[in-house]
Structure formats: structure tokens, C-alpha cells
Amino acid sequence: MNKKCIAFVAASMAAVTMIAGCGSSTGDKKDGAKDTKPFVVGTEPTFPPFEFTQDDKYVGFDMDFSQAIADKMGRKLEIKSMGFDALIPALKSGQIDMIAAGMDATPERKKQVLFTDVYFRGGYVIVVRKDNTDITGWDSLAGKTVGAQVGTKPVDIAQEKGAKVKQYDANSQGWLELGSKSCDAVVIDNAVAMYYLSQGGDKDLKMVGDPILSSGSALAISKDHPETLEAVNKAVAELKKDGTYAKLYKKWFGQEPPKDAN
Numbered sequence: 001m002n003k004k005c006i007a008f009v010a011a012s013m014a015a016v017t018m019i020a021g022c023g024s025s026t027g028d029k030k031d032g033a034k035d036t037k038p039f040v041v042g043t044e045p046t047f048p049p050f051e052f053t054q055d056d057k058y059v060g061f062d063m064d065f066s067q068a069i070a071d072k073m074g075r076k077l078e079i080k081s082m083g084f085d086a087l088i089p090a091l092k093s094g095q096i097d098m099i100a101a102g103m104d105a106t107p108e109r110k111k112q113v114l115f116t117d118v119y120f121r122g123g124y125v126i127v128v129r130k131d132n133t134d135i136t137g138w139d140s141l142a143g144k145t146v147g148a149q150v151g152t153k154p155v156d157i158a159q160e161k162g163a164k165v166k167q168y169d170a171n172s173q174g175w176l177e178l179g180s181k182s183c184d185a186v187v188i189d190n191a192v193a194m195y196y197l198s199q200g201g202d203k204d205l206k207m208v209g210d211p212i213l214s215s216g217s218a219l220a221i222s223k224d225h226p227e228t229l230e231a232v233n234k235a236v237a238e239l240k241k242d243g244t245y246a247k248l249y250k251k252w253f254g255q256e257p258p259k260d261a262n
Contacts, residue, residue: 039075041066042096044084046170049195049252050102050120050217061252062100065119068244069219072235083169085151088112091222098232099220102189104153106215114229116236118216119245121258123190124154125207127197129178135185137209147174147183154187157212178205189214191253 043062045051051060058079070077080096087099091113105115128135135144142162148154150167158165166183168174174186175196190211197205219236221229239245249257 037075038078039066039070039073039098040078040080040096041070041098041100042080042082042087042090043099043101044087044170045081046172047102047189047192049191051100061120061248062102064248064251065239065245066098066100068239068248069232069235072238073231083151084149088220091220092224094222094224097221097225097228102192102217103220104214104216105218105220106153109220112223113220114223114226115218115220116229116233118218119236120191120217120253121214122217123211123213124157124187125190125193125211126185126187126209127174127178127193127205127207128185129181130204130206132184135208138212141185141187144184145182147177147186148188149174153214154189158187175201175205 043051045053045058049060050062051058067077082090087101090096091099105118138161141158144163145166146158146163147166148158149171150169155165155167171192174188177183178186193207219232246257
């Protein structure tokens with residue numbers, strides 16, 4: 001074998017080695033190596049202060065929390081925006097790795113996805129126009145037109161109370177519906193309502209009745225990837241231990257997290 005042939009063979013072997021090395025550096029790792037693929041998180045960004053759009057960027061508690069989780073996992077975060085009712089199908093089909101959208105860990109959803117530990121425990125409230133004196137609580141929703149985001153627990157609650165439910169894709173549409181008087185009330189997450197009212201919405205709107213407690217918001221992972229759930233739960237535990245979770249909670253909700261959340 002001449003020198004040119006030897007050089008060619010050596011170069012070919014080196015190329016094969018490089019290709020094999022590249023192939024082993026992507027995808028899920030079982031030997032402890034970090035995954036270099038982006039960590040894709042699905043959200044529906046009309047749910048402040050959990051997630052919303054500001055200056056063409058996705059911001060909010062869930063966005064900051066997801067970034068911190070991705071950092072702990074050594075992954076680059078990628079956010080995908082979609083309709084709330086499209087999130088679970090996207091997770092199950094592998095389009096996204098996790099859902100971060102203030103999603104309640106309900107028994108019905110647990111049949112479809114894996115949930116992390118609850119990271120926010122809130123509830124649902126009724127919001128009406130300030131001149132509305134007919135609706136004073138849950139029992140007075142019967143026969144009224146009530147707005148709620150499609151695919152969410154407020155839809156079920158409003159229907160159970162006998163309301164005619166007007167469903168929409170984005171939470172922001174609910175405020176528009178109230179303003180135009182095309183619905184009598186909106187049923188929505190307590191934290192979202194408080195945030196909106198604190199940003200000037202209380203000029204025309206008010207909350208009525210007592211909140212109905214939720215089952216708690218959690219991050220959702222595909223049932224096909226329990227190892228991802230384990231990695232995310234580990235990251236969340238570390239974020240709670242090092243104070244990052246408490247810092248983000250106070251930033252977006254204006255108070256310290258409950259003791260049982262740490």
C-alpha cells in the first residue's frame with residue numbers, strides 16, 4: 001500500500017470517528033452526558049403573570065421558571081406558542097418537551113400526561129363590569145353569558161353553574177368581551193385576574209364572590225418520557241433549595257411563596 005493510499009485510509013477512519021462522535025453527542029443520554037438538543041417548552045402567552053408577550057418577547061413567571069429549569073439541565077430553552085387546547089396534543093406527539101402554561105394538574109389531564117409537583121396553588125374567580133349588580137357570586141351565573149378560555153377548568157365550572165359559556169382562544173379576549181358587553185362575566189384564574197386589575201383593569205371591572213380553589217398548577221411532561229420528568233423535578237428541587245424559585249415567585253406574584261411550596 002503506497003503512502004497516498006495509507007493517507008486516504010487514515011483520513012477515512014478519522015472521518016468515521018468524527019461522525020460517530022457527533023452522533024453520540026445528541027439525543028437523550030443514559031450515561032450522564034448532557035443533552036445538546038433544545039429543551040422545547042409549549043405555552044399559550046396570554047396568561048399574565050404566568051406568561052404573556054411584552055416587546056415581542058415571551059415573559060412571565062413560567063417563562064423565567066422554564067429558563068431556570070433549562071439552565072439547571074444544561075439545555076438551551078426554546079419556547080413554542082400555541083393555543084391552550086393544542087398543548088397536550090403537541091406534548092403527546094413529541095413537538096414539545098414540556099408544557100409551562102399555568103396548567104392545573106386535574107385528574108382528567110393526569111390520564112394523558114405526567115405532572116411535576118405543583119408549583120402554584122391558586123383558584124378561579126368571577127370578573128364583571130363595575131356596573132353589574134346581578135352577578136354577586138357563583139350561584140348567580142345561571143342563565144348568564146360567561147366567557148372562559150377553551151380547554152380550561154373555568155369552562156367546566158361556568159357550565160356546572162348553569163351559565164351559557166362563550167369560549168375563546170386567548171384570555172385577553174375575555175377582557176374585550178366584557179368591555180363590549182358581549183358577555184356578562186368572565187371566569188378566570190385568580191392570579192391572572194388580580195394582575196389584570198392591578199394594571200388598570202379595576203377602573204371598569206371588579207371581582208365578585210369567593211374564589212374556588214384549584215388543584216394547583218404544574219408542569220406537564222409526556223408519559224413517553226418519565227426520565228424528563230425526573231430531570232425536571234430534580235431541577236425544580238434545586239431551584240427551590242437555592243432560593244431561585246422564591247425570588248421568581250416574589251417577582252411575579254408580589255409575595256413570598258407559601259411555606260409548603262418550598
